[in-house]
Amino acid sequence: MSPMTFMAEPVGGRFGDFGGRYVPESLVPACAAVAAAFRDAWADKTFRDELDGLLSVYAGRPTPLTPASNLSAQLGISLWLKREDLAHTGSHKINNVLGQGLLARRMGRTRLIAETGAGQHGVATATAAALLGLSATVYMGTRDIERQRLNVHRMEMLGATVVPVTSGSRTLKDATNEAMRAWVADTERAHFLLGSVGGPHPYPWMVREFQRVIGSEARRQAPVVPDVVVACVGGGSNAAGTFAGFVDTSSRLIGVEAAGGAAMSNGAPGVVHGARSMVLQDDEGQVAEAESIAAGLDYPGVGPEHAYLGAIGRSEYRTVTDDEVVEAVRRLARTEGIICALESAHAVAWVLRAAGTADLPAGSAVLLTLSGRGDKDMHTLIGGTA
Numbered sequence: 001m002s003p004m005t006f007m008a009e010p011v012g013g014r015f016g017d018f019g020g021r022y023v024p025e026s027l028v029p030a031c032a033a034v035a036a037a038f039r040d041a042w043a044d045k046t047f048r049d050e051l052d053g054l055l056s057v058y059a060g061r062p063t064p065l066t067p068a069s070n071l072s073a074q075l076g077i078s079l080w081l082k083r084e085d086l087a088h089t090g091s092h093k094i095n096n097v098l099g100q101g102l103l104a105r106r107m108g109r110t111r112l113i114a115e116t117g118a119g120q121h122g123v124a125t126a127t128a129a130a131l132l133g134l135s136a137t138v139y140m141g142t143r144d145i146e147r148q149r150l151n152v153h154r155m156e157m158l159g160a161t162v163v164p165v166t167s168g169s170r171t172l173k174d175a176t177n178e179a180m181r182a183w184v185a186d187t188e189r190a191h192f193l194l195g196s197v198g199g200p201h202p203y204p205w206m207v208r209e210f211q212r213v214i215g216s217e218a219r220r221q222a223p224v225v226p227d228v229v230v231a232c233v234g235g236g237s238n239a240a241g242t243f244a245g246f247v248d249t250s251s252r253l254i255g256v257e258a259a260g261g262a263a264m265s266n267g268a269p270g271v272v273h274g275a276r277s278m279v280l281q282d283d284e285g286q287v288a289e290a291e292s293i294a295a296g297l298d299y300p301g302v303g304p305e306h307a308y309l310g311a312i313g314r315s316e317y318r319t320v321t322d323d324e325v326v327e328a329v330r331r332l333a334r335t336e337g338i339i340c341a342l343e344s345a346h347a348v349a350w351v352l353r354a355a356g357t358a359d360l361p362a363g364s365a366v367l368l369t370l371s372g373r374g375d376k377d378m379h380t381l382i383g384g385t386a
């Protein structure tokens with residue numbers, strides 16, 4: 001597979017050596033049913049039109065591409081921001097949940113099961129469920145519940161049931177395990193609405209396709225083909241959707257990870273949550289705990305397509321520290337009047353550090369996906385602790 005065939009369904013769910021479908025026997029038919037339904041829906045103009053309609057009149061797409069003129073002048077580059085923070089519910093996650101929500105309904109499912117870290121995906125799932133007349137059960141680690149209480153209240157306000165997860169690190173990795181277990185027990189009624197580009201086939205492909213709208217819009221909106229396209233990477237969905245719009249250009253594609261959750265930079269090949277990818281692991285190959293100020297990046301794995309694009313040298317990955325991230329939120333807020341999410345600030349932090357160096361030479365045209373807004377993080381930023 002070459003990046004030129006990027007649009008097609010990956011054969012067997014494989015991106016080179018990565019991807020696949022490593023799930024218990026009992027989940028294989030359920031995954032196959034989702035794959036068949038998505039293949040069919042994605043080729044169906046009626047489905048695409050319905051989704052495009054919701055993205056437009058409900059989610060607020062297209063999101064703007066904003067020139068960050070003040071910061072550009074300070075840094076000696078041309079920086080444009082793809083404003084996913086302005087999408088309904090405050091991040092790019094709405095793109096994926098509306099797609100999978102419509103798919104679940106098309107499959108005759110009545111219930112959505114989801115995992116959440118920062119709570120953004122849980123809120124987005126609860127939102128789609130409310131809109132589409134489905135029920136929602138969201139699994140969330142108790143550590144994240146403490147950090148992101150407002151999002152728990154938002155989910156409950158939207159009518160979702162939030163199930164606290166107390167196992168392991170009590171964060172996204174554990175919530176994902178529990179959500180997959182719940183799906184095993186209810187595959188007839190429930191659709192597992194995975195929030196990023198990880199998991200068994202078809203999720204990495206399907207979620208990238210639902211997030212492709214970010215990159216497609218940005219490609220149309222950008223005044224030039226950017227020298228560099230940059231996005232933060234947790235599971236990798238906002239980056240995958242952004243990269244999809246530029247993978248066939250000469251733009252460098254850069255994903256920025258949290259120093260404490262850098263599966264691409266510090267991980268090794270392994271299997272987590274149904275896919276072979278790059279995974280943070282200990283000496284025995286056990287999945288390690290991730291640690292980041294941004295709950296949405298607190299994940300030890302990354303989507304298999306990133307592992308593949310990284311392996312063939314088409315995309316590159318960098319890490320930034322929590323301190324750089326907090327400074328990046330402040331700098332963007334004060335120069336451009338935009339308070340971005342801690343997750344998104346990882347991409348900003350790399351630009352701040354790299355501008356004017358060999359990694360990002362002066363004069364570069366840079367397109368940065370601002371994945372979400374920072375309201376949910378204000379207590380972390382004010383209190384200074386995660």
Ligand SMILES: *Cc1c(COP(=O)(O)O)cnc(C)c1O
Binds near residue numbers: 372
């Ligand atoms: C969830 C989230 C992320 C991380 O998820 P990806 O799948 O890597 O995009 C990044 N930014 C925001 C605002 C989020 O809510």
